[in-house]
Amino acid sequence: MKTILSTFAALLLYVCANAQENSLLWKISGNGLTKESYLFGTLHMACSEDFEIPQKVVTAVAATDALAFEVDMTNTENMAILQSKMAPNPDFFKTISAEKKKAIDSALIANEIPPAIFDQVSPAVAISLLSLKGFDCKSMQDIKMMEVELKNLSQAKGKPVNELESATFQLDLLDSLFSPEDLYRYLTSGIDTKAYTKALVKAYFTEDLKQIEEMTNNTAFLTEANQEKLLHARNRGWIQKMPSLMQDKSYLFAVGAAHLIGENGVLQLLRDNGYTVTAVMN
Numbered sequence: 001m002k003t004i005l006s007t008f009a010a011l012l013l014y015v016c017a018n019a020q021e022n023s024l025l026w027k028i029s030g031n032g033l034t035k036e037s038y039l040f041g042t043l044h045m046a047c048s049e050d051f052e053i054p055q056k057v058v059t060a061v062a063a064t065d066a067l068a069f070e071v072d073m074t075n076t077e078n079m080a081i082l083q084s085k086m087a088p089n090p091d092f093f094k095t096i097s098a099e100k101k102k103a104i105d106s107a108l109i110a111n112e113i114p115p116a117i118f119d120q121v122s123p124a125v126a127i128s129l130l131s132l133k134g135f136d137c138k139s140m141q142d143i144k145m146m147e148v149e150l151k152n153l154s155q156a157k158g159k160p161v162n163e164l165e166s167a168t169f170q171l172d173l174l175d176s177l178f179s180p181e182d183l184y185r186y187l188t189s190g191i192d193t194k195a196y197t198k199a200l201v202k203a204y205f206t207e208d209l210k211q212i213e214e215m216t217n218n219t220a221f222l223t224e225a226n227q228e229k230l231l232h233a234r235n236r237g238w239i240q241k242m243p244s245l246m247q248d249k250s251y252l253f254a255v256g257a258a259h260l261i262g263e264n265g266v267l268q269l270l271r272d273n274g275y276t277v278t279a280v281m282n
Contacts, residue, residue: 023279030276035250041257047137051144062155065249096180107187134197
């Protein structure tokens with residue numbers, strides 16, 4: 001269950017990167033802060049053979065007082081909310097043509113996912129399962145989740161974990177992002193999702209932001225309207241919460257890498273609010 005939010009977010013990873021700032025870890029200072037905090041862009045999940053936490057991130061965890069995630073899906077209350085949000089939407093395909101529905105069913109079957117999955121779980125859950133196929137891990141047990149692994153580091157033991165938004169908000173958002181037309185466009189885009197995801201994972205763990213930008217600037221994954229909902233609006237919400245947290249404690253904020261970069265990204269919003277953000281290279 002913990003993979004549902006994170007796998008969907010990983011599928012939608014979108015970064016507009018500056019080639020001179022090729023890092024996923026950033027130090028936050030200035031603007032009256034007495035302690036430095038850090039911002040880490042994550043790929044929420046990967047297969048164990050690909051997964052790693054860079055040593056510079058481990059060092060940053062050790063140097064801070066607390067962690068903050070988009071949502072902490074190891075929290076038992078959040079797990080209960082997730083369970084309550086799994087019910088199917090019987091009207092999900094009501095507005096799509098029979099021809100497009102047939103194409104969706106064929107594409108799902110080609111990905112070894114029965115079309116009846118939408119009769120059993122919510123659209124967000126079904127689409128998350130589809131994204132899992134792209135990662136092509138050996139088994140569900142082979143999946144590593146970045147936020148879980150960060151929280152389990154010895155350097156994080158005993159440190160509080162805060163959240164930038166609620167599980168209810170995130171689940172409702174995911175359900176609203178993918179319409180039947182979005183699903184049709186994605187499934188008929190002709191993208192080899194396994195090859196695409198493998199290349200994306202490699203680009204992420206080598207911090208090749210230019211490659212990530214080239215791969216993910218694709219409307220088959222995220223329309224402009226959904227970029228605003230999934231990325232920019234949430235970034236603005238988070239930037240309202242981060243300053244008060246950093247005044248009390250030094251934090252490692254771990255959010256999807258998509259949220260870091262660009263004129264509407266968290267890095268620029270921090271700069272706009274008077275903070276200094278510096279790439280951590282080693």
